[in-house]
Amino acid sequence: MTNALNGAGTSLRDTMILIPEIPGEWTQRTRSGSTQVWNDPWHKTGLPEVRMEPPTKGLFADRIDGAWYWVCACEKCLGTGKSYNYSPCEAHDRCVTCNCSRAELAEAPWGARDGGWRCKPCQEKLDAARKAEALAAAEANGHSEDDCVYTSDIICPYCATKQNSDARHESAQGLECGTCGGKFDLEVEWSPSYTTTKARAQAQQKGPQQ
Numbered sequence: 001m002t003n004a005l006n007g008a009g010t011s012l013r014d015t016m017i018l019i020p021e022i023p024g025e026w027t028q029r030t031r032s033g034s035t036q037v038w039n040d041p042w043h044k045t046g047l048p049e050v051r052m053e054p055p056t057k058g059l060f061a062d063r064i065d066g067a068w069y070w071v072c073a074c075e076k077c078l079g080t081g082k083s084y085n086y087s088p089c090e091a092h093d094r095c096v097t098c099n100c101s102r103a104e105l106a107e108a109p110w111g112a113r114d115g116g117w118r119c120k121p122c123q124e125k126l127d128a129a130r131k132a133e134a135l136a137a138a139e140a141n142g143h144s145e146d147d148c149v150y151t152s153d154i155i156c157p158y159c160a161t162k163q164n165s166d167a168r169h170e171s172a173q174g175l176e177c178g179t180c181g182g183k184f185d186l187e188v189e190w191s192p193s194y195t196t197t198k199a200r201a202q203a204q205q206k207g208p209q210q
C-alpha cells in the first residue's frame with residue numbers, strides 16, 4: 001500500500017485501502033460524484049443502503065477478490081488518457097494553466113482539452129492571446145475577403161481561422177468566429193455531380209441494345 005495520499009506531485013495510483021465496513025458479499029455500488037453508494041434502493045437488493053466518502057479525494061471503492069478497497073480513480077494519476085476525469089485527485093483538480101484549486105475559483109471554469117479544467121481568467125487570457133496571434137498572422141499574410149471566395153473550408157474573413165463546417169449546409173448571416181469574435185456572413189454553394197448506371201434490363205449485355 002502506498003500512503004502518498006496528499007501533496008502536489010505524488011501519485012495515488014498504487015493505493016489499496018481495505019474498507020472493513022462494507023461486507024465483501026455486497027456487489028452493488030454506484031458513484032454519485034465522490035460519494036460511494038452501496039445498495040442504492042433503486043437496485044432493490046434488499047440490503048441496507050450505505051454511503052461513504054473516500055478518505056482522500058481521487059479515490060473510489062472497488063471490489064477486488066471479494067473485498068472492498070479504496071483505490072485510485074483519478075484518470076490522470078492512472079495515466080488512462082481519458083478525456084474526462086470524473087474523480088480527480090487533489091493535485092489534478094487544478095487549473096491546467098495557473099494551478100489554482102477549485103476552492104479558489106470565483107466563477108465556473110472551462111473544460112480543458114486534456115480532461116482537466118482551466119479557470120475563467122486563464123481561459124480569457126488564452127483566448128485573447130489566440131485572437132491577437134491569429135489577427136497578426138492574417139495581417140502579415142495580407143489576408144482579405146478575397147481569400148474567402150469559393151473555398152473548400154469556411155475561412156474567417158478577419159483572422160483566416162478555419163471554422164467548423166460540420167452541419168453547415170445552408171447559407172447564414174451573422175456567424176461569429178470562435179477565434180477572433182468577428183461577425184461574418186456565409187454563402188454555401190453546391191456543385192452538382194453525376195452518376196450513371198446501366199439500365200437494369202440491359203445490365204447483363206455488353207453493349208447498348210439495338
Ligand SMILES: [Zn+2]
Pocket residue numbers: 012058074075076077078088089090091092
Ligand atoms: Zn491525480
Ligand SMILES: [Zn+2]
Pocket residue numbers: 095096097098099100118119120121122123
Ligand atoms: Zn488558471
Ligand SMILES: [Zn+2]
Pocket residue numbers: 156157158159160161177178179180181182
Ligand atoms: Zn476570426
